[in-house]
Amino acid sequence: MTFVSELEPRTLWRHFDQILTIPRGSKEEDRIRAYVVAQAEELGLPFQVDGTGNVVVNKPGTAGYEDRPVTILQSHLDMVNEKNSDVDHDFDKDPIQPREDGEYLTASGTTLGSDNGVGVSAMLAVMEADDLTHGPLELLFTIDEETGLTGASNLDPEMLGGRKLINLDSEEEGSLCVGCAGGADSALSLPIVKIPAPTGSVALEVVLKGLKGGHSGIDIHLQRGNATQLLTRALWDVGQDIPFHLANLDGGNKHNAVPREASALVVLDEKNRANFKAALTADLEDIQAEFRPAEPGAEFSISQVEVPDEVWDHDSTGKVMALVVALPHGVISMSYDIPGLVETSTNLATVKTRNGAVEIGLSSRSSVASALDALRQRIRSAATLAGARVEEGDGYPGWKPDLQSELLQVVRKVHKRELGTDPKIEAIHAGLECGLIGEMIPGMDMISFGPQIEFPHSPDERVKIASVDRFYKLLAATLEDLATAS
Numbered sequence: 001m002t003f004v005s006e007l008e009p010r011t012l013w014r015h016f017d018q019i020l021t022i023p024r025g026s027k028e029e030d031r032i033r034a035y036v037v038a039q040a041e042e043l044g045l046p047f048q049v050d051g052t053g054n055v056v057v058n059k060p061g062t063a064g065y066e067d068r069p070v071t072i073l074q075s076h077l078d079m080v081n082e083k084n085s086d087v088d089h090d091f092d093k094d095p096i097q098p099r100e101d102g103e104y105l106t107a108s109g110t111t112l113g114s115d116n117g118v119g120v121s122a123m124l125a126v127m128e129a130d131d132l133t134h135g136p137l138e139l140l141f142t143i144d145e146e147t148g149l150t151g152a153s154n155l156d157p158e159m160l161g162g163r164k165l166i167n168l169d170s171e172e173e174g175s176l177c178v179g180c181a182g183g184a185d186s187a188l189s190l191p192i193v194k195i196p197a198p199t200g201s202v203a204l205e206v207v208l209k210g211l212k213g214g215h216s217g218i219d220i221h222l223q224r225g226n227a228t229q230l231l232t233r234a235l236w237d238v239g240q241d242i243p244f245h246l247a248n249l250d251g252g253n254k255h256n257a258v259p260r261e262a263s264a265l266v267v268l269d270e271k272n273r274a275n276f277k278a279a280l281t282a283d284l285e286d287i288q289a290e291f292r293p294a295e296p297g298a299e300f301s302i303s304q305v306e307v308p309d310e311v312w313d314h315d316s317t318g319k320v321m322a323l324v325v326a327l328p329h330g331v332i333s334m335s336y337d338i339p340g341l342v343e344t345s346t347n348l349a350t351v352k353t354r355n356g357a358v359e360i361g362l363s364s365r366s367s368v369a370s371a372l373d374a375l376r377q378r379i380r381s382a383a384t385l386a387g388a389r390v391e392e393g394d395g396y397p398g399w400k401p402d403l404q405s406e407l408l409q410v411v412r413k414v415h416k417r418e419l420g421t422d423p424k425i426e427a428i429h430a431g432l433e434c435g436l437i438g439e440m441i442p443g444m445d446m447i448s449f450g451p452q453i454e455f456p457h458s459p460d461e462r463v464k465i466a467s468v469d470r471f472y473k474l475l476a477a478t479l480e481d482l483a484t485a486s
Contacts, residue, residue: 004098004105007465009472011128015121019113021095026078026147028092029053033077036124036141043128050156053143059127061135065483068135070162073126073475074433075119075169076145076152080254080457083110085209085261087459104454106462114463115456116145119168122472126479134479138162142433145169146256146457148185149396152433157440164407166478167434167448171218171456172426173467174419176411177448178402179427180435181217182372183365184395185255186379189357190323190388192316195245196309202273203247203307204266206231206280210297213260213458216347217365217430220258225291225298226329227251227262228351234283235264236321242276244268245311249320252350255363257457259349267311277302320358323386324351327362332375335367342429344371346379360388365429367398399435399446401427407445410485411478418477419470423449449474 004017024032033055040047040057047057055077061068081091087109097108106112123139126132138160143151170177197203208231212224228251235246244266251262268276284300291298312320329348335341344366352359362379366372376392383390402408403425415423434446451471452464 002098003100008469009125011125012121012468012472015124016117019117019121020098023092024077024079024113025081025091026144029077029143033141033143036077039124039127045127048159050159052151052154054151054155055141056159057127057139059137059139061483062133065133065135068483069164070136070138071134071479071482072138072140072160072162072165073123074140074142074165074167074437075116075123076142076433077120078144078146079113079115079117080111080146080257082213082253082257082458084459101462103464103466104462105465107459109459111457111459112461112463114453114461115171116169118451118453118463118468118471122168122475125472126475132476132479133483135483145433146254148393149431149433149436152436153396155437155440160441163444164482165434165437165444165446166475167432167446168450168475169432170428170448170450171453173452173464173470174421175424175426175449176408176415177428177432178405178408178425179367180399180432181365181367181429182369182396182398182435183363183431184372184376185393186362186364186376187391188360188362188383188388190320190360190386191357192320193313194310195313197267197307197311198269200270201267201307202270203305204273204277204302205263205305206235206266206300206302207261207263208284208298208300209261210299211260211295212297212455212460213258214455215430215457216256216258216349216363217345218428219455220345220347220429221331221342223294223330224258225295226348227259229324229329229348230287231262231264232321232324234280234287235266236325237283238276238279239318239321242268242272242279243314244272244276244317245314246317246320247308247311248353249351249358250353254457255349255361256347257349258347260458262351265305265308267307319386323382323388324348324360326382327360328375328378333371338427341427343367344375345429346375365431367427367429396431397435397439399432399438405445405447407447410481411447411449414477414481415474418473
C-alpha cells in the first residue's frame with residue numbers, strides 16, 4: 001500500500017490504493033471484477049454477474065429503512081491505459097505509481113484511473129460502511145465503458161429493481177449532470193500500394209510529441225492540437241514541392257483520447273534531404289507557434305534512420321495525407337439551447353499502418369441525433385473520395401435532461417445543505433452510461449456527480465484530493481435523505 005491509503009476518507013482511498021495495483025484496461029476487467037466479488041463475499045452480500053461481465057451487489061437498507069425504494073449506484077470498472085512514450089510501464093502487470101502534486105493526486109507518466117476508479121472505490125466504501133443510513137442499494141459495476149459503453153449496452157436489466165440511479169462518473173465538482181451526448185465511431189481503411197525503396201534514398205523519422213491530449217468529449221472545447229493531423233498537415237504541405245514516400249504513419253491510441261504523439265517514416269532522394277528538413281522544420285515551427293497557448297510543451301524531431309525495404313507509392317502517400325488533413329477534428333458546433341455547451345464534435349483518434357492499409361478511427365459525439373448523422377456523412381464522404389472503406393458502429397444514445405427530476409431536487413437540496421453552495425445543473429459533451437440504462441429501463445430517474453478530475457484519458461490525469469472527501473460526503477448524505485424522506 002502507498003500513502004494514498006492514509007488520505008480521507010480512509011475507506012474510499014484504501015480501496016483506490018488497492019485498485020491502483022489491479023490491471024483494468026477496457027475489456028480486461030477480470031481481475032478488478034474478481035476484487036469486487038471478493039469484497040461482496042467477505043461482507044456476506046449477495047451479488048449477480050450477467051453474461052457480459054457486469055456485476056450487481058445488493059446491500060439491504062439499514063435498520064428501520066429496509067422497505068424504502070431501492071437506489072442504484074453505478075460506476076464502470078475499466079480505465080483508459082495511456083502513457084508517455086518515454087515511460088516504461090506495462091499496464092497488464094505494473095501497478096500505477098501515484099504521486100502527490102500539491103492539491104492533486106496524479107500518476108507518474110501514465111493515466112491515474114481516477115476515471116472511474118474513484119466512483120468504484122466510493123461504492124466499495126458504501127458496501128462495507130456500517131455508519132451510513134440508507135435504503136436498499138443495488139451497486140452496479142459495469143465493464144468496458146471506455147471503448148463504447150458496451151457493458152451498459154449489454155446489461156441484463158433483470159438484475160435491477162431500482163428506479164433511481166446515481167452515476168458516479170462525473171468529473172466536475174460542484175456540478176450535477178442531468179444529460180449527456182450520444183456518440184458513434186467510424187472506422188476507415190485506405191489500401192496502400194508498396195514498392196521497393198528507390199535507390200539513393202534516405203529515411204527520416206519525424207516525431208511530434210508533448211501535446212496535452214485529453215478526453216475527446218469533455219476536453220474537446222479546449223482546442224488542443226491533434227498530433228496526428230498536425231504532423232500530417234506539415235508533411236502534406238512540404239510534399240507539394242518536395243516529393244517523398246511515406247513508409248509508416250502512426251498516431252493516437254484510444255478512440256476517446258485526443259492524440260498527443262504521432263510519428264511518420266519518410267523516404268526521399270538523398271539530394272532533397274536538406275531542403276526537406278528545412279521546409280518541414282519551418283512548417284512545424286509555425287504549428288508550434290500557432291498552438292503555443294494551448295500546447296506549450298509541443299516538440300518535434302527529425303532523425304535519420306535505416307531505409308526500409310518497401311515504401312508507399314506516390315499515389316498512396318498523397319491520398320493518405322490528403323485524407324488525414326481533410327477529415328474533421330474538434331468542435332463542429334455549439335449548442336443553441338445551452339450556452340457554452342459543445343453540441344457536436346469529432347475526434348480523429350487513431351491512424352495506424354497495418355495489413356496493407358492505413359486504418360483511421362474517429363469518434364463523433366452530439367446531443368442532436370440528426371447532427372451526429374450529418375457529421376458521419378461528412379466523414380464518409382471524405383473517405384469515399386479517397387477510396388477508403390468505411391465501417392460505422394451503431395453508437396449509443398444521449399441522455400435528455402429532466403429538470404423536474406425528483407432525484408435532482410433531492411441532490412440539489414443536499415448539496416446546498418452539506419457543501420454550502422448551489423450546484424450547477426448541466427449536461428456534458430461526453431457519453432455516460434445513463435443514456436443506455438435510461439433507454440433500456442424506461443422511467444429511470446438519474447443523476448450523475450463526482451469529484452474534481454482533470455485531464456482524464458491522458459498522462460496528465462489528476463484528481464483534487466479534497467474534492468473526493470466532499471464527493472463522498474454528498475453521496476452519503478444523499479443516500480440518507482432518500483431513505484428518510486417521507
